Amino acid sequence: MTRLNEANVIIAKEIIGRYPKARSATIPLLHLSQQQNGYVTNEAMVQIAEMVGATSAEVLGTATFYEMFKFEPVGKYLVNICGTLSCALMGSETLLHHAEGKLGVKAGGTTEDGLFTLERAECQAACTEAPCLQVNYRYRYKVTTAELDQLLDDLAAGRLDGEVPPHGTVARVRQHIPADKAVGPVPPDAVVAPPAWITEGAK
Amino acid sequence: MSRYAWAPGYTDDGDRPKIVTSRFQYEDGYTLDRYLATGGYVGLRAALGRTPSEVHDEVKSATVLGRGGAGFPAGTKWGLTPQGVWPRYLVVNGDESEPGTYKDRLLMERDPHQLIEGCLIASYAAGLSQVFLYIRGEMALAQERVAAALNEAYAAGYIGKNILGTNFSIDIVLHWGAGAYVVGEETALIESLEGNRGMPRLKPPFFPAAIGLYGKPTIVNNVETLSNLPWLLTNGAAAYTAIGTETSPGTRIIAVSGHVKRPGVYEIINGSTTFRDVIYGEEFCQGIRDGHELKAFIPGGGSAPWFLPDQLDLPFEAKMVGPAGSMLGSGAIMVMDETTDIPAMALTLVRFYAHESCGKCVPCREGGTWLMRIMERVVAGRGTQRDLDQMLEIGQSITPGQYPHAASERLGLAAAPFPFRMTTICFVGPSAYNAVDSSLTLFPDEFQAKLMKRTSIPVTAVGADS
Amino acid sequence: MTDISPAEEVEAPPVDPNEVRLTINGHEVVSTKGEMVIAAAARAGDYIPHFCYHPRLEPVGMCRMCMVDIDGGRGPMLQPACMVPVSPGMKVDTGSPATKRAQEGIIELLLANHPLDCPVCDKGGECPLQDQSFSHGPGESRYVEEKRHYEKPIAISDIVFLDRERCILCDRCTRFADEVAGDALIQFNSRGNNTHITTFPDEPFASYFSGNTVQICPVGALTAKPYRFKARPWDLAQQESTCTTCAVGCRTVVQSSHDELLRYMGVDSDPVNHGWLCDRGRFNFESVKSADRLLQPLVRQADGFQPATWSAALAEAASLILEAKAAGGPKSIAVIGGARGTNEDAFAWSRLGHEVIGTPNVYSQMGDGLPADLLLLDRATIDQAASATTIVLLAPDLKEELPILYLRLREAAEKKRSRIIEFAPKQSGLTRNAWRHFAYEPGTQVAAVEKALADPEIAAQFAKGSVVVVAGRGNLAETSTATVRAIRTVLAANPGSRILPAFRRGNVVGALQVGMRTADGGLDTRAALQAAADGKIECLVLVGADPLTDFPDTDLARRALAGARRIVAVDTFLTPSALLANVVLAASAYAEKSGTTTNIEGRVTTVAQQVNPAGNTRADWMIAAELALDLGGDFAYETIDDVTADIAWHVAGHEAITPEALATAKDGIIAGLLPAMAQAKLLEAVIPERNSYDFRLVVSRTMYDQATGTANSPSLAHLATQTMVHLHPLDLGKVGTTEGATVKMSSTRATIVLNVVADPAVLRGTAWVPFNHSGANVGDLIDCTAAVNDVRIENL
Ligand SMILES: Cc1cc2nc3c(=O)[nH]c(=O)nc-3n(C[C@H](O)[C@H](O)[C@H](O)COP(=O)(O)O)c2cc1C
Ligand code: SF4
Numbered sequence A: 001m002t003r004l005n006e007a008n009v010i011i012a013k014e015i016i017g018r019y020p021k022a023r024s025a026t027i028p029l030l031h032l033s034q035q036q037n038g039y040v041t042n043e044a045m046v047q048i049a050e051m052v053g054a055t056s057a058e059v060l061g062t063a064t065f066y067e068m069f070k071f072e073p074v075g076k077y078l079v080n081i082c083g084t085l086s087c088a089l090m091g092s093e094t095l096l097h098h099a100e101g102k103l104g105v106k107a108g109g110t111t112e113d114g115l116f117t118l119e120r121a122e123c124q125a126a127c128t129e130a131p132c133l134q135v136n137y138r139y140r141y142k143v144t145t146a147e148l149d150q151l152l153d154d155l156a157a158g159r160l161d162g163e164v165p166p167h168g169t170v171a172r173v174r175q176h177i178p179a180d181k182a183v184g185p186v187p188p189d190a191v192v193a194p195p196a197w198i199t200e201g202a203k
Numbered sequence B: 001m002s003r004y005a006w007a008p009g010y011t012d013d014g015d016r017p018k019i020v021t022s023r024f025q026y027e028d029g030y031t032l033d034r035y036l037a038t039g040g041y042v043g044l045r046a047a048l049g050r051t052p053s054e055v056h057d058e059v060k061s062a063t064v065l066g067r068g069g070a071g072f073p074a075g076t077k078w079g080l081t082p083q084g085v086w087p088r089y090l091v092v093n094g095d096e097s098e099p100g101t102y103k104d105r106l107l108m109e110r111d112p113h114q115l116i117e118g119c120l121i122a123s124y125a126a127g128l129s130q131v132f133l134y135i136r137g138e139m140a141l142a143q144e145r146v147a148a149a150l151n152e153a154y155a156a157g158y159i160g161k162n163i164l165g166t167n168f169s170i171d172i173v174l175h176w177g178a179g180a181y182v183v184g185e186e187t188a189l190i191e192s193l194e195g196n197r198g199m200p201r202l203k204p205p206f207f208p209a210a211i212g213l214y215g216k217p218t219i220v221n222n223v224e225t226l227s228n229l230p231w232l233l234t235n236g237a238a239a240y241t242a243i244g245t246e247t248s249p250g251t252r253i254i255a256v257s258g259h260v261k262r263p264g265v266y267e268i269i270n271g272s273t274t275f276r277d278v279i280y281g282e283e284f285c286q287g288i289r290d291g292h293e294l295k296a297f298i299p300g301g302g303s304a305p306w307f308l309p310d311q312l313d314l315p316f317e318a319k320m321v322g323p324a325g326s327m328l329g330s331g332a333i334m335v336m337d338e339t340t341d342i343p344a345m346a347l348t349l350v351r352f353y354a355h356e357s358c359g360k361c362v363p364c365r366e367g368g369t370w371l372m373r374i375m376e377r378v379v380a381g382r383g384t385q386r387d388l389d390q391m392l393e394i395g396q397s398i399t400p401g402q403y404p405h406a407a408s409e410r411l412g413l414a415a416a417p418f419p420f421r422m423t424t425i426c427f428v429g430p431s432a433y434n435a436v437d438s439s440l441t442l443f444p445d446e447f448q449a450k451l452m453k454r455t456s457i458p459v460t461a462v463g464a465d466s
Numbered sequence C: 001m002t003d004i005s006p007a008e009e010v011e012a013p014p015v016d017p018n019e020v021r022l023t024i025n026g027h028e029v030v031s032t033k034g035e036m037v038i039a040a041a042a043r044a045g046d047y048i049p050h051f052c053y054h055p056r057l058e059p060v061g062m063c064r065m066c067m068v069d070i071d072g073g074r075g076p077m078l079q080p081a082c083m084v085p086v087s088p089g090m091k092v093d094t095g096s097p098a099t100k101r102a103q104e105g106i107i108e109l110l111l112a113n114h115p116l117d118c119p120v121c122d123k124g125g126e127c128p129l130q131d132q133s134f135s136h137g138p139g140e141s142r143y144v145e146e147k148r149h150y151e152k153p154i155a156i157s158d159i160v161f162l163d164r165e166r167c168i169l170c171d172r173c174t175r176f177a178d179e180v181a182g183d184a185l186i187q188f189n190s191r192g193n194n195t196h197i198t199t200f201p202d203e204p205f206a207s208y209f210s211g212n213t214v215q216i217c218p219v220g221a222l223t224a225k226p227y228r229f230k231a232r233p234w235d236l237a238q239q240e241s242t243c244t245t246c247a248v249g250c251r252t253v254v255q256s257s258h259d260e261l262l263r264y265m266g267v268d269s270d271p272v273n274h275g276w277l278c279d280r281g282r283f284n285f286e287s288v289k290s291a292d293r294l295l296q297p298l299v300r301q302a303d304g305f306q307p308a309t310w311s312a313a314l315a316e317a318a319s320l321i322l323e324a325k326a327a328g329g330p331k332s333i334a335v336i337g338g339a340r341g342t343n344e345d346a347f348a349w350s351r352l353g354h355e356v357i358g359t360p361n362v363y364s365q366m367g368d369g370l371p372a373d374l375l376l377l378d379r380a381t382i383d384q385a386a387s388a389t390t391i392v393l394l395a396p397d398l399k400e401e402l403p404i405l406y407l408r409l410r411e412a413a414e415k416k417r418s419r420i421i422e423f424a425p426k427q428s429g430l431t432r433n434a435w436r437h438f439a440y441e442p443g444t445q446v447a448a449v450e451k452a453l454a455d456p457e458i459a460a461q462f463a464k465g466s467v468v469v470v471a472g473r474g475n476l477a478e479t480s481t482a483t484v485r486a487i488r489t490v491l492a493a494n495p496g497s498r499i500l501p502a503f504r505r506g507n508v509v510g511a512l513q514v515g516m517r518t519a520d521g522g523l524d525t526r527a528a529l530q531a532a533a534d535g536k537i538e539c540l541v542l543v544g545a546d547p548l549t550d551f552p553d554t555d556l557a558r559r560a561l562a563g564a565r566r567i568v569a570v571d572t573f574l575t576p577s578a579l580l581a582n583v584v585l586a587a588s589a590y591a592e593k594s595g596t597t598t599n600i601e602g603r604v605t606t607v608a609q610q611v612n613p614a615g616n617t618r619a620d621w622m623i624a625a626e627l628a629l630d631l632g633g634d635f636a637y638e639t640i641d642d643v644t645a646d647i648a649w650h651v652a653g654h655e656a657i658t659p660e661a662l663a664t665a666k667d668g669i670i671a672g673l674l675p676a677m678a679q680a681k682l683l684e685a686v687i688p689e690r691n692s693y694d695f696r697l698v699v700s701r702t703m704y705d706q707a708t709g710t711a712n713s714p715s716l717a718h719l720a721t722q723t724m725v726h727l728h729p730l731d732l733g734k735v736g737t738t739e740g741a742t743v744k745m746s747s748t749r750a751t752i753v754l755n756v757v758a759d760p761a762v763l764r765g766t767a768w769v770p771f772n773h774s775g776a777n778v779g780d781l782i783d784c785t786a787a788v789n790d791v792r793i794e795n796l
């Protein structure tokens, strides 16, 4: 069963409830299912399609557009080594080769023990701290080959479990809009008048 | 003072005015407590004490240039929504992915309340009905910090129904992406927010301000742009325009990366600071790394045409940089010293844009990848003169006519000013070619040196591979 | 004529506020506000090359082929002509050097990854990419890299194949599927250079409209199984025609090669089909060349059917009719059918029936329509329906029965032009688009309508503007009485509303209009069958009619065919009913004969003969004319035009519809109203209480069933399912059954055995069974005189 579990269905409904159109929740729900299963399954996409009122093909079309969604299992740790200009100038290619050697897989591959997937990533918005990498979207800056070795060892030994959650979990803090404070989603076709403060002034 | 461990890259040597990075010095700058203790939500209160149109006028008179790349003034943009059409939405562009750019992430990680307050001020002034704060998918910490800040602000009554006891009510919804550079383009951002593939829409005919999210008027503003508003409302437009120049007031955050001694993120004075100040100044990057000299730099992110050292004295002023053949873009300066293998480094950018093409339009989808394939061959030492010519031909199919480039005495080039004509929908396609054009125009010898060293070149029959 | 008096001076035409004047390639072009430059240029004769633009789809501007120099006041700029609306004073140059360069560039880039397999590609010879490469391309390819590779063609549905290597990602098929068909089952997948079209795994592009994607694909990426590798475009001969599979009357082009039908293509008729066809209409040409066609007349001998010459068969038919007349008088003869052929066929047979035989018992509906007198009401065109403020559906599921009408009304709702109010015993294809959907249990239709009319919000909606009632038979397991009353109730409450008949069979409106309807005191089909069952019919003439298959009450049909003393059948196949005939006259099929046909609007258009009649078959009208001779009448018809002209001469409403007029009317001509006729007497409806153990039966048709055109087209035949009973999921428990289980379903008439489907579209307490599917025959359960039919369902 890779459909969203009960707890996640509750979260999913809360997320959908914030948008004027359910379809907008597609990407957040795909993340939620990837968090649950480590990757996005067909079954999950069928369910998400039902929840947001799209066809499964449409959800698939959206999902495959984005880099972060994986459609088959990847390692517990996704190691993304940036290879765009700023990092390339500071030697990211060496870092990538080193990682390939250390893990025994080429970029794009997953280690046999299922622990690591290595990828050559594009610019991660940490260009001044080149070369940089992300492990499950947690940054490491100005990484030397020695630091990379250390990082991989620490991850393998579980020493970073608290800091780096398994692949699929991005943010560990979620927005929660309290019911008594929420204005609620503003449906595009239901509103024809300007908001109160525009006509009446702030009161 | 220099680096703060909690704000990697950020440096604030010197006593320049700080508009948006003032709280980076506090380790807990992202908490509501610290925010309130350092003047937080004062701008919002000031705004709520005035009519929406007064606030709008204040922002307009301050000429807050958009910091997302295009540099369009925020106040003017808000005014472009069609009269009498409701609702209007605000979409906050926190998708920062332009190569070299690193500022919005820091603003979201270090001072999320400032951004929230900016959103509230904009919503109040422009009569917006709901805010969607779109954060790049790969930025886990920024998402956590903004989520936590939103939760705090809701609890404290700064967001939601009847903000600070007034009739001003609005929700801010955190949304996050899943990895696609092109989604930073505002119409693609809207598509993505609607749950679709992040492919840009055509504009014209319709700009988001007229037909945007769910077909309704939508303002798309960059994180840094909005982060300016609390200070602006607290201190007034006059104080804001007192900094910087008339056409480029205020400050802006830049990220300098590459071969400088002290790469980093700096808040600089807009309009007057020059590239030389930034790259060589003591309070900034302190020059090229030891024993090396500047070869070229990119003034405005991976999409911007490259500059040679001749252009170092240009200031951070769009009306100077454009005619000189480039753009300020997203405030990302990438510096290359003389050891740089230009074709190989250009390839990383071509690869970036080819990889990030959404695939919607033919010139980018097909041309970008074709350019990448040829560049790979050239960098691997298997290229021919024909390949170099062919890249220029492909460039003509993406950006017909003269492509912008810097003047160079050495090469006998006169500047071809920015912008250019293009056959694509958005700038991704042209940007793929940009890296080829800049590197090949400014460093032709480096390409020649890489060409296949053979006396006879095998002729490939036309269409032989089909 | 030099002298024009002031009074006659030409008045300056009023300036149309929507008019826009612009210059294209130096000449002034008059356009309208909102029109795109590419369309204005096309009208002015300046073709702008394009791939993604399609006039019936929302523009996306993504292929960039239509980039031309457009000067909107700030100097010429390359802009996509498919996305830029015209503006006053705009100057467009479609041949500037910049334009040429851009177009060459796009072609070169498109060809970079496009295989050069034109010689083996179905599209070769009619391929926009191929054509534009010649006319606007650079003439050579400099692409030496390896091309994109994908697995060879994959089947994205039962009928359509996709070759992703040939695909240029123009978004046409995907936009069609989403925007027009409402079946967003094909989508772009992945990004950038890896973008390709896919379906969701195990969810094929099972759309009733999938063939249109093949037609609009600008390259050979999408191909249809029935046509793949069959011919080269330059070998095709073609003519415009009209599809008669259902009564929408879509305009088509019929193509053949070496006297073999090979393909139908939709023609963009603005008032009718917008270029679209449903798959059933598009692909059932296979049945015309079916090996099972009846190729010569048959005469029943002591030892069964024997092939006969035409003269022998006609003589036999004539003597059967004469014997019948002698035995029981002309009123003991009934002629049923005529709705499947042309107007000429129907007219000739109606003359034969009414004039030559002299019987009033002539009728073309098969007990599944509504009384013909409804055609006397103010009728709407499809355009009027699709632009009405309110559309009331009192009709069968249009997606299943009149598919292109479904597309037109769906568009009206999607574009927010119209609001749909639907009354139906089961959710239909349009329910998703309905503003209000009223599900009613059979027997409560009038009450449902009355209740809705009393709702102030609905009354206000009606008051907002025009109202069109789409009227047809939603349930074959009840009489038409309730539907007729419901329709009249809506019309009475909203004077000025129009009706659009949703009658299904190909030319049923035409047949009724030209004369295949009862004369005073005549028996309609149900009454004729009843009389036959009662032994009162001496001869039954079936003109392309198969009561055993098509009449809802199978038992009555069976008794009628057994009770009729003589049967003459005219048909293209040896149908179950024809098998019981004494003489079977072999008729030519669609595309084997020409003539005219009338659609639901009353629009008369031409059908073309494109191939020679199969075997020894003849057009129905010829058969009627020759039979008339044997019976002592003479129609004096030599050519089809004689018949068409005769209709124009004799039939009220057809005065203007002459062969000459039809030749120039590209969208056909709408026939005038029928002469007045008496309102049909409705069967009295006594609606019994439904026993709580029973289900009220709902029976209607689906697109793919056992109809001859479908069943004899191999590409379609397998799309029809077995007869199954659909119950609301919450009703399964009541029966104690589960999805897929086998149940016994009984009425007072009979018991059938079939499988169960859980279907939330079905109303609780009702059981829906599709009509004319293989396996169990639901017609066995239906009493066509009962106001409602209840059934008991038991687990087996
Ligand atoms: C390919 C492309 C990528 C872009 N990426 C970003 C981005 O990551 N962040 C951003 O704020 N603006 C980005 N922009 C600019 C936006 O389209 C838009 O101009 C901006 O968000 C408007 O905000 P501003 O007016 O506050 O600058 C991008 C533009 C293009 C063409
Ligand atoms: S230029 Fe590239 S990224 Fe931009 S719309 Fe076209 S294909 Fe997409």
Ligand code: FES
Binding pocket: C049, C050, C051, C052, C053, C060, C061, C062, C063, C064, C065, C066, C067, C080, C081, C082, C083
């Ligand atoms: S036809 Fe205009 S871009 Fe394709």
